[in-house]
Amino acid sequence: EIVLTQSPATLSLSPGEGATLSCGASQSIGNYLAWYQQRPGQAPRLLIYDASSRATGIPARFGGSGSGTYFTLTISSLKPEDFAIYYCQHRSNWRLTFGGGTKVEIK
Amino acid sequence: QVQLQQWGAGLLKPSETLSLTCAVHGGSLGGYYWSWIRQPPGKGLEWIGEIIHSGDSHYNASLDTRVTMSVDTSKNQISLRLRSVTAADTAVYYCARGQVVELEYWGPGILVSVSS
Numbered sequence: 001e002i003v004l005t006q007s008p009a010t011l012s013l014s015p016g017e018g019a020t021l022s023c024g025a026s027q028s029i030g031n032y033l034a035w036y037q038q039r040p041g042q043a044p045r046l047l048i049y050d051a052s053s054r055a056t057g058i059p060a061r062f063g064g065s066g067s068g069t070y071f072t073l074t075i076s077s078l079k080p081e082d083f084a085i086y087y088c089q090h091r092s093n094w095r096l097t098f099g100g101g102t103k104v105e106i107k
Numbered sequence: 108q109v110q111l112q113q114w115g116a117g118l119l120k121p122s123e124t125l126s127l128t129c130a131v132h133g134g135s136l137g138g139y140y141w142s143w144i145r146q147p148p149g150k151g152l153e154w155i156g157e158i159i160h161s162g163d164s165h166y167n168a169s170l171d172t173r174v175t176m177s178v179d180t181s182k183n184q185i186s187l188r189l190r191s192v193t194a195a196d197t198a199v200y201y202c203a204r205g206q207v208v209e210l211e212y213w214g215p216g217i218l219v220s221v222s223s
Contacts, residue, residue: 034209043201043216044152049209087152091208094165096142096154 002026004088004099012107019075021102023088028068032090035064035073038101039084047086048073078104109134111202111214119221125189129202129214136160136180140205143176143187145198146216153198157205158185192221 003026013019023033031051036044046055048064051071061076075082083106088099115127129141136159143155156166158176166174175188185202199218203210 032208036210043213044210045213046209046211049206049211055209055211089152089209091205094157095167096157096205098144098152098154101151 001095002029002090002092002097004090004097006086006088006099006102008102009100010103010105012105013078014107015078015080017078019073019078019082019104021073021075021086021104023066023071023073023099025069025071025090029090029092031067032092033064033066033071034089035062036087036089037082037084038087039081044087075104080106109204109212111204111212113200113202113214113217115200115217115219117217117219119192119219121193121221121223122191123221125187125192125196125200125219127187127200127202127217127219129185129187131183131185131204134204136178136183136185141178141185142203142205142210144201144203144210145196146201147195147198155187155189155200192219194221197221 005024007022033051035048038044052064063074085101085103087101110132112130140157142157158164164176173190177186197220199216201216202214204212
């Protein structure tokens with residue numbers, strides 16, 4: 001079973017700053033990774049798929065990179081609406097797993 | 108525009124069966140996998156299982172003995188049943204449409220509380 005480990009658990013930043021979130025996989029998963037944003041009281045929203053492709057309607061300030069066992073989500077300049085929890089996710093062999101999440105909070 | 112609508116009982120007693128339905132609007136069931144995911148209050152996301160339009164399903168091993176998913180292609184709906192619930196099953200339950208890896212459309216979620 002693939003285990004996804006996200007770091008840090010919490011990221012305290014100010015609006016306008018850049019953010020880098022990490023997701024590590026317990027074994028190589030190619031580029032089969034997605035990222036989601038979850039705001040309080042809302043369902044998760046797909047941001048990135050195939051490790052680096054932005055989903056429809058996602059602003060260009062969100063970027064994904066990585067392959068194999070190490071992935072990153074970058075937010076180039078945080079806007080107030082970007083303060084939320086972010087999850088990475090993988091699916092293979094009819095199993096789907098999520099990372100534990102990174103909370104991006106206002107400093 | 109694909110939209111997912113969810114409904115079901117929001118308050119259960121221990122040992123009862125959770126039953127939720129997810130209706131798919133603006134798209135068909137075929138060609139995708141349909142997942143159920145839950146999120147206990149203040150915690151992360153847990154995958155429950157997935158089903159495709161043929162009815163073939165796969166479940167999280169930790170819930171496998173209590174879960175059944177089904178599909179009704181005539182109504183464009185999927186359903187989740189979770190037997191013998193306990194307080195640990197209290198969570199927001201989501202349905203979602205999946206592509207190869209990613210879950211591109213999510214339902215709004217429904218809070219199911221288990222309490223005596």
